[in-house]
Amino acid sequence: MKKVLLVAALFAAVSAVHAEDTLKKIKDSGAITMGVRESSGLSYTIGDGKYVGYHIDVCERVIADLRKQLGSKIEVKYQPVTSANRIPLTVNGTVDLECGSTTNNSARQKDVAFAVTTYVEEVRIAVKANSGITSINQLNGKTVATTTGTTSVQTLRKHERATGVDFKEVFGKDHADSFLLLDSGRADAFVMDGSILAKNIATSKNPADFKIVGEVLSVEPIAIMMRKDDPAFKKAVDDSIKAIIKSGELAKLYDKWFLQPIPPTNTRSGLPLSAATKEAWANPNDKPMEDYAKK
Amino acid sequence: MSWDWQFYCNDTATGEAVAGCFGPGGKEQTYLQWMLHAWGWTLSVSLLALLLALVVGSLIGIIRTAPNKWLARFGEAWTELFRNIPLLVQVFLWYHVIPSLFPVLREALSSTVLIVFALGFFTSARIGEQVKAGINTLPRGQRYAGLAVGMTLPQTYRFVLLPMAFRIVIPPLTSESMNIVKNSAVAFAVSIPELLQFALQASEETSHFEEIFIPVTLLYFVSAFAINRVAKFVEAQVRIPGTSGAK
Numbered sequence: 406m407k408k409v410l411l412v413a414a415l416f417a418a419v420s421a422v423h424a425e426d427t428l429k430k431i432k433d434s435g436a437i438t439m440g441v442r443e444s445s446g447l448s449y450t451i452g453d454g455k456y457v458g459y460h461i462d463v464c465e466r467v468i469a470d471l472r473k474q475l476g477s478k479i480e481v482k483y484q485p486v487t488s489a490n491r492i493p494l495t496v497n498g499t500v501d502l503e504c505g506s507t508t509n510n511s512a513r514q515k516d517v518a519f520a521v522t523t524y525v526e527e528v529r530i531a532v533k534a535n536s537g538i539t540s541i542n543q544l545n546g547k548t549v550a551t552t553t554g555t556t557s558v559q560t561l562r563k564h565e566r567a568t569g570v571d572f573k574e575v576f577g578k579d580h581a582d583s584f585l586l587l588d589s590g591r592a593d594a595f596v597m598d599g600s601i602l603a604k605n606i607a608t609s610k611n612p613a614d615f616k617i618v619g620e621v622l623s624v625e626p627i628a629i630m631m632r633k634d635d636p637a638f639k640k641a642v643d644d645s646i647k648a649i650i651k652s653g654e655l656a657k658l659y660d661k662w663f664l665q666p667i668p669p670t671n672t673r674s675g676l677p678l679s680a681a682t683k684e685a686w687a688n689p690n691d692k693p694m695e696d697y698a699k700k
Numbered sequence: 701m702s703w704d705w706q707f708y709c710n711d712t713a714t715g716e717a718v719a720g721c722f723g724p725g726g727k728e729q730t731y732l733q734w735m736l737h738a739w740g741w742t743l744s745v746s747l748l749a750l751l752l753a754l755v756v757g758s759l760i761g762i763i764r765t766a767p768n769k770w771l772a773r774f775g776e777a778w779t780e781l782f783r784n785i786p787l788l789v790q791v792f793l794w795y796h797v798i799p800s801l802f803p804v805l806r807e808a809l810s811s812t813v814l815i816v817f818a819l820g821f822f823t824s825a826r827i828g829e830q831v832k833a834g835i836n837t838l839p840r841g842q843r844y845a846g847l848a849v850g851m852t853l854p855q856t857y858r859f860v861l862l863p864m865a866f867r868i869v870i871p872p873l874t875s876e877s878m879n880i881v882k883n884s885a886v887a888f889a890v891s892i893p894e895l896l897q898f899a900l901q902a903s904e905e906t907s908h909f910e911e912i913f914i915p916v917t918l919l920y921f922v923s924a925f926a927i928n929r930v931a932k933f934v935e936a937q938v939r940i941p942g943t944s945g946a947k
Contacts, residue, residue, distance in 0.1 A: 489900045493909055512907050553888065553897055554904040559713070565727060566713040575811070575891040576901075582889075589800060 427501055427631065427638040428475065436480040437471070439464055440494060440503035440630075443485050444581040446600030447506040447524065447627065447662075451669045456483055459662040463523055463646065463655070464504035464629060470645040487579060488554035492516055495630055502642070503630035506598060508556050510625070510694040518635070519628035520642045521689035523655065524600070525681035525697075526627050528560055530619040531587060531595040531602040538594060539618045541570065548573045550583045550592035556694075557597050560623040580605060587615075596622065603663070603674035612672055624681060624697045643689070650686045707906050708732040731902055735912075738898035739919050745815055745892060746881045746923070752820030753827055753880065754873075760824060761831025762857060775828065782825035787818070788886050794818040795890040815887045823880050827873065834869035835861055867938055874931035878924040885920070895919060 431437050441456040442448040448458035465481075472479050484500050491507060494500045495517050508526070509519040532538045538547075541564065551557045553576045565571065575592055577583030584605040587595040595602065599617060606615045629646075631638060649655045656678075661667075663676045681697075708731045709721040723729045729737070764775035782790070794814045799806040838861060846856030888897035899916040903909045 489904060492907065512905070516907050554900045556904075558901055559905050562713045562727075571727075576888075576893075576897060577891070578889045585796065586891075589796060590806065591799075 427635050428471075428641065430498075431471065431479055431501065432475045432477055435478060436482055437468060437501050438482045438484050438499065439468075440486040440491055440500035440505060441483050442487075442505035444579060444605070445506040446598060446602075446604040446674075448504055449604065450485070454483070456485075457668060458504075459658055460504040460506065460523065460627075460629060462658050462662070463649070464502055466649055466654070467502070467629075467642050467645040470648070471641060474641060488552065491630070495632060498632070501631065505630075506601065506627050507630045508625040508694055509628045509691060510556065513630075514693055516633065517630050518633045518639055519630055519691045519693075520639065521646050521691050522626040522628045522685040523646060524627040524659075525679060525685050526598040526600060526625045527621040527679060527681070528557055528596065528623040528625065529599045529602060529617050529621065531584075531597070531606060531615055531617050532593065533587070534614055534616045536593060541619050541622065542568070544572045544594055545570050546572065547593040548575055548591065550575050550577055550586040550595045551597060552577050552580050552583045555597070556623070556625065561596055564622060584609070598625065598627075599676060600663070600674070603676045607667070607672040607674045608670050623694075625694045626685060626692065626697060628691060643691075647689050650689060655686060703911050704908065705911055707908055707911070708735070710906075712905075731906070734902065735895075735898055735915065735919075738893055738895045739923075741892060741894040742881070742884050742887075742920075743923060745812065745819065745887055745894060746884045748816045749819035749823065749884070750877055750880045752816060753823035753876070756820065757824035757827025758831050760828030761835065762862070764828065764832045765835045767853070775832075779825045779828050782821050783829075787822050787883055788889065790822050791815060791818040791886050791890055811890050811892060815890055815892055819880060819883060819887075822883075823876055826879075827876055830869045830872045830876070831865065834865035837868055838864055864943060867935075867940065867943065870931060870935045870938075874928060874935075877927045877931065881924045881927060882920065 439461070441450075441461060442458075443450050445458075447460040448456060450456050468479060468481060484494065486494055486500060486503065486505060491500070491503050491505060492513065495503050506524075506526070507513070507519075509522060513519075530538070530541060530544075538544065549561065549572045551561060551574065558574075558576070561574065575586055577586055580597065580601050583592075583595055583597065586592040588609065595605075602617050606612050606617070609615065629642065631642065646655075649658075659678055659682075663674050663678075666673045706717070709717050711718050711723055711728065711730055712734055713728070718730050721730055721732050723733060725733065760775045760778050763771040764779070766772055766775075785793075794817055795811060799809075799814075842860055842864070843856055846860040847853065851859065884894060885896040887894050888900065891897075895916050899912050903912045906912070
């Protein structure tokens with residue numbers, strides 16, 4: 406009986422790690438762990454352990470503001486994450502601020518919290534320019550690639566159910582792998598967030614071989630992710646982001662990463678600022694994807 | 701630590717609960733059906749690869765003990781090639797590199813065939829090693845006695861050497877068979893809709909990580925353990941009293 410009580414007490418202690426104070430944790434340890442992606446549109450690696458991207462720049466400005474607020478030095482540690490492990494790593498404390506391209510939706514809001522939306526993503530289709538495909542309806546009977554562990558898999562599934570279009574799905578283990586499936590001809594189309602498509606095309610060997618086509622399959626707000634039940638930290642991050650929206654710096658960052666040449670190949674994505682993103686900046690909010698679909 | 705198992709009865713596209721936990725099938729399925737479907741894929745890929753590995757591996761093991769030097773060298777080259785490259789790298793070689801070197805293969809072979817080749821040949825090198833070791837355990841006199849009573853070399857292998865050698869190596873072969881079930885998890889990297897792919901995708905969609913990974917772990921365990929029990933049964937049935945390994 407005593408052993409059972411001891412084990413139960415240990416379990417309770419381990420699981421009682423909610424509502425932690427991230428600001429206190431950062432101040433005490435002098436470091437913050439930034440979750441980064443290896444090959445997404447808003448956060449990627451250019452080799453040598455260096456990570457760059459639109460959301461990385463936003464997070465660096467947020468951390469600079471945190472330094473001012475806490476009045477102490479904060480070292481930044483980079484933790485690469487994947488679609489599959491980004492939420493568990495945030496929930497268990499390994500990552501404090503996830504700066505990749507995570508969609509804000511209601512299912513995820515049960516486990517984590519999101520900062521105000523910095524980018525609104527539209528799920529599109531990338532095809533080879535000479536394939537002649539311009540719409541998802543032309544994909545009947547063709548092979549469509551998407552990445553395991555992303556919301557696009559479910560989007561495709563819902564679309565198949567709703568329209569009766571039937572296609573064969575292949576799953577890449579990450580975005581670079583899915584793009585390789587399109588590049589090598591194993592897939593006729595790659596369905597994913599527009600920014601990820603644009604980035605993979607821009608950094609490929611022959612960008613002119615590919616095109617982003619078709620209607621918008623899904624509108625998704627992308628935001629920086631952090632642990633739930635920590636209002637002080639969320640307020641600090643939100644205030645910082647609202648400040649860079651107001652000062653016009655966010656618009657400049659968008660221009661830098663989507664309209665100007667970017668490393669490592671110095672090509673440009675050429676993705677113009679969508680109306681939905683402008684609207685999200687005008688009225689900063691952390692509404693989930695389901696609220697966008699209702700419109 | 702509150703677990704919610706209800707989502708297994710939800711439809712995978714609409715997210716609504718389905719009465720009886722089983723939908724009409726095909727594209728309309730619940731998460732439970734998806735998991736069982738994925739388990740079926742894991743078992744199919746594992747068993748097909750195991751069959752290929754046993755057949756090819758036994759052949760390789762046999763020719764490595766043959767007196768013909770060229771056969772023996774071919775067997776060694778095969779073993780070293782597939783033993784020294786990591787499994788995941790081999791899977792990518794079969795899936796991406798070889799079809800781009802031989803474009804005709806891309807249309808002809810589905811990804812299932814390619815993963816069965818990758819898993820099967822990787823394991824065949826290990827099985828070849830074990831079969832060779834089993835044959836070499838036997839006293840040299842067995843081979844010469846067989847030849848002396850007038851059997852040809854193939855007949856000696858078939859009637860004298862292999863029956864004993866295979867009975868000796870059933871335990872390591874059991875391990876290899878169980879390894880194939882576990883290694884089949886790498887198939888997710890080449891888009892086979894098996895258990896690990898289900899676990900990663902479904903836990904992303906539903907955010908119920910523990911409720912998905914624990915049953916998936918149990919299913920892998922049960923699959924590998926079932927092979928273990930089958931092998932134990934086979935071992936008991938083919939036992940020859942008075943030879944090594946018998947009671």
